[in-house]
Amino acid sequence: MAEKIIMMADARAPALAVPDTLETPTGLLADALGRPLHDLRISVTDRCNFRCVYCMPKEVFDKDYAYLPHAALLNFEEIARVARLFVAHGVEKIRLTGGEPLLRKNLERLVEQLRAIETPSGRPLDLTLTTNGSLLARKAQMLKDAGLDRVTVSLDAIDDAVFKRMNDVDFAVADVLAGIDAAHAAGLGPIKVNMVVKGGMNDDQILPMARHFKGTPAILRFIEYMDVGASNGWNMTEVVPSGEVVRRISAEMPLEPIGANYAGETAQRWRYVDGGGEVGMISSVTQAFCHDCSRIRLSTEGKLYTCLFATHGHDLRELLRAGRTDEEMQTAIARLWRARDDRYSETRTVNTAGLSLRAESAQKIEMSYIGG
């Protein structure tokens, strides 16, 4: 049973320091390990209508849970301003996430504001969203009309009973599938479907999920269960390595590896030998991809995290609300990125090396707070 953790917001976030000498963004920032800054993930809410057992277990995220008050949240103008600062620094891809991002009221207004951002190269921003799919059937067309390019939908099982055990709020598979269909009809493709595999909980769904999505336009991706946050009581024995997932699928439907679309792609790509399409493996635990991680995360309340496993964020909201100029904030961001040397998953892989270990989790931030 997970321990009760009360901290959701990150109280340990110092304001970002603004250096005396200001600089203009070049779009060519590199961190301490030479990694560029290309990808911004924005969490728009810390709330969710699901209670996935590996993310927001009911015992922790109950009616007494202290979610962020509305005034603490960045408003859409603040989010769009931050996004513009990052685009000037070289960000080409923005993903909206949460909690459940479609719970944020009028999210399509934010999508419109983000769509209007011009990149230095003139190339359009890649604008995507990760959702549990529960509200997608209703909102897909609106999101497309506002300028969203694509969606990723999380679905952990195709069997209703297993899915309901995973989401823990009795939500039916058919409603998520209706959301995927609506997204497809609206042109929000190629749609990716993410399945977190938790050993002993839904690994019997690997083959049924593969069979269901084979030959459809959706690309199914299997995610290794990660030791994010402090609530899920992660244990290495519950991780099903991607190599095992490939082996199980291949035994029935042979797969062959294919090359990455771009450097820094999180999923390893495989395709069915018979032409039935493609699947992806996100091996965050067994084959860390920190070496080309170009992602930064903005929390719902305006804190920046240079790694999913960071123990504290850097407060940008304070600068926003103190009336700092774009140049001041861009200089502060540049300094933060240059100092970045995070490579948690690589060091965790070395530490655990296949052993059965409980993660050192006490200080880590929740996935539902920072987004995936």
Ligand code: SAM
């Ligand atoms: N609520 C939305 C959803 O579920 O798609 C967006 C936020 S959710 C935190 C983003 C992604 O993180 C989901 O695909 C979810 O399955 C994944 N996730 C959450 N906890 C995880 C964990 N411990 N290990 C691996 N993936 C996890």
Ligand code: SF4
């Ligand atoms: Fe909600 Fe997504 Fe976390 Fe599930 S994974 S509890 S849908 S935020």
Ligand code: SF4
């Ligand atoms: Fe990037 Fe941190 Fe994940 Fe490594 S552990 S891939 S640095 S977010």
